[in-house]
Amino acid sequence: MSQRDKDENLDQGVIDGFGHEWAAFDYAETETAEALDAQFSAYCAPIDLSQFDPATATAGDFGAGSGRWSSRLAPHFSLVYALEPSDGASTVLRKKFADDPRIVVLQETVGVNSIPVGSLDLAMSLGVLHHIPDTGLAIKDVSRSIKPGGFFLCYLYYSLENKPLYYRLIFKAVNLVRRVISSLPQPVKRVSATIIAACVYWPLARISKLLTKLGRNTSNFPLHHYADMPFVMLSNDALDRFGTSLEQRFSKAQITEMLRAADFDLATLNFSEIEPFWTFAVQKKK
Template structure:
């Protein structure tokens, strides 16, 4: 039997995400909101490097919300997910005949090294004990010349001191909330969505309409997001046991060490999205 360290997973975090995606399977989001989110993450992805015959992977697919956009563009997509959310992805993507659903981790997923034409991992690698090793594990699956897109939580390296202080306070909240029983955890994060996410998003929306820059207001990213998304992200941000954050330079260094070149970072939120090509 493989140990938790060998699989490079944190079981409490895996259970937490299984609960989150079961509760927020994204079926209540509008198509336009999901599509806007996809475009934010994938706008730097080099689509010209893949085609209708390409085979790739979605590492940590969750409910499969991004796979539904990628699948029609490629030959086959391997959706890998360690939690119970793999069952939700399979249900939500029923009818997509070119998708395989694999319950596994970054290091244990039945995919052969150097077999994939592309890969992506959105919002996953910072929830893994050894993020550096996780990136290497993903890159090993790729053929030379294949792109890998990732989104990893930033260390607020491009933000003000006020922003960083606010994050430190929220991280203290996370350390407490993430230890609560799942039922109570869900209630508390919903309360946070109502009392913190929503007011700040409304304020940001109002200020933007009168011409005031809201970039330095915490949670201004949600000014055009639905309350459903706020609830989902509040649960994600405050209810997850393991979270790590990295600067842009740290992410670039890990990607380079993993064998990626031609690295490009997105210039807009969410930070940091980056893509590299396997050497």
């Protein structure tokens, strides 16, 4: 029996779906590098990566996918565990990091893995734990691998509590579409996502970019955060958004309570004030 067979806090269909996604969007080309750098910088707003010693510090990327974030962690750490349960994405990771001794690929789950207990200076999980059935338990599992005083950098889908009513109503309509598309066969999901990216994401993103140039506030304009992203990233995110059957969203208060239950020091909790929401960093109790 494999380690992932022992972990009951997972949805194998979701894992397989992401395996297909990251095999298709492996980000091996360089045209997305600048946009990915900007996105990673936004994710890291709540934490200063320069505080870690690249000669001795250890990190873990929980749900590494294509490795796009693991590769950006590597310059700051002597060792990065790229944890990924899916077959498709693990194949991408092994190929991508075959010549990088700093990155160790583990085809294992958040709940059951071989990362030593209390070993990580930083655990990172960006856009992953909300796709696990019990996100609170997953956070506890991640916490187990962090050393006392170590950091947790995480991005979880938020419940839109800071958005106006019309924005939340649009989301509810979109969520109904997601439920339909996510139940379709994988090839159909990918085609559907590409059509949505071309007909919805790209036009709205470019309109937002134009409005920004005209000096308008676009913070409540749908998909404004895609304004400067290339089409391949729009397609990837459309597949991520509409192709996944299990999706959960959390408020700041709910995230805070999950962190409290997982033995993190809430006095160190830092929620990012820029998108994507909610990204946060917090230290484990010493």
